[in-house]
Amino acid sequence: MAQIIDGKAVAQAVKENVARKVEQLQERGIRPCLAVIIIGDDPASRTYVNNKKKACEATGILSKEISLDKETTTEQLLNVINELNDDMSVHGILCQLPLPKQIDENKIIAAISPEKDVDAFHALNVGRLFQGVQNLQPCTPSGVIVLLDYYGLPIEGKNCVIIGRSNIVGKPMAMLLLQRNGTVTVAHSKTADLKAITGMADILISAVGKPGFVTADMVKEGAIVIDVGINRDEQGKLCGDVCFDEVEKKASFITPVPGGVGPMTVAMLMENTVRAARLQYQ
Numbered sequence: 144m145a146q147i148i149d150g151k152a153v154a155q156a157v158k159e160n161v162a163r164k165v166e167q168l169q170e171r172g173i174r175p176c177l178a179v180i181i182i183g184d185d186p187a188s189r190t191y192v193n194n195k196k197k198a199c200e201a202t203g204i205l206s207k208e209i210s211l212d213k214e215t216t217t218e219q220l221l222n223v224i225n226e227l228n229d230d231m232s233v234h235g236i237l238c239q240l241p242l243p244k245q246i247d248e249n250k251i252i253a254a255i256s257p258e259k260d261v262d263a264f265h266a267l268n269v270g271r272l273f274q275g276v277q278n279l280q281p282c283t284p285s286g287v288i289v290l291l292d293y294y295g296l297p298i299e300g301k302n303c304v305i306i307g308r309s310n311i312v313g314k315p316m317a318m319l320l321l322q323r324n325g326t327v328t329v330a331h332s333k334t335a336d337l338k339a340i341t342g343m344a345d346i347l348i349s350a351v352g353k354p355g356f357v358t359a360d361m362v363k364e365g366a367i368v369i370d371v372g373i374n375r376d377e378q379g380k381l382c383g384d385v386c387f388d389e390v391e392k393k394a395s396f397i398t399p400v401p402g403g404v405g406p407m408t409v410a411m412l413m414e415n416t417v418r419a420a421r422l423q424y425q
């Protein structure tokens with residue numbers, strides 16, 4: 144039976160560490176501030192933004208919410224971002240995705256100042272990640288690394304298989320594992336014989352977005368299974384990509400959903416906000 148990786152507890156430890164760093168910055172007269180832009184009234188986005196605000200409160204980071212109408216244009220959003228870029232009291236800027244269809248997401252990501260880009264989606268931060276330069280790093284993949292480290296699970300020399308190649312999870316996850324000397328395979332919807340590939344994984348990370356996608360027959364005995372997926376099952380209950388009940392019997396370590404990677408993403412956002420504030424005052 145696998146040991147459960149308790150993302151909630153690790154996230155709490157990360158946030159306590161962030162709170163200490165916030166105190167130190169405040170002693171120097173700096174109050175880290177995160178601006179979160181939310182457009183429209185998507186309930187999932189609202190929940191995510193509320194969670195981020197709560198984490199700010201818990202760590203002493205000032206949070207600033209900018210709620211915009213669902214009809215907002217790219218130009219209007221760019222104006223808001225430019226103002227936040229110029230505002231010295233704001234250290235981190237996050238635009239809650241997904242954006243309404245009329246907004247050009249690439250333009251928005253490119254407009255956020257790289258120093259304030261706490262999601263680390265800007266091309267400059269992506270480039271730095273590829274170069275292995277320590278900088279702002281995308282929250283979900285860096286949260287996964289912190290989880291592995293917290294449980295003392297080595298990455299070096301391990302076969303790491305990621306299912307999913309999105310810009311926000313799969314690709315940056317591959318870079319971070321590579322930096323830690325993992326041997327990385329990135330699988331996707333066109334991958335042939337997925338089961339043969341996942342069956343070789345010492346560390347299997349699923350970021351597909353389909354409930355029940357990872358079954359026990361895809362997992363090697365004793366593998367570490369990290370479930371990034373956040374989905375709703377047929378009953379509307381929150382679930383990951385992994386068939387938890389059957390995979391738990393085969394894996395050595397496993398993250399639950401909820402309570403696994405999700406809380407880490409928010410905790411790492413707090414970490415990034417403090418890092419951004421420090422970088423801006425260096």
Ligand code: NDP
Nearest residue numbers: 283307308309312331332350351352371372373404405408
């Ligand atoms: P995307 O939809 O952008 O990417 C999904 C990936 O899964 C794609 O690369 C796709 O391949 C791949 N895929 C789809 N079907 C298959 C298949 N049959 N076999 C193999 N690969 C497949 O999703 P995201 O990366 O944005 O998110 C993935 C999941 O993670 C979602 O559930 C999301 O909610 C969750 N998430 C959770 C976070 C957290 O904090 N825990 C943060 C961000 C996301 P292809 O590229 O070929 O289409």
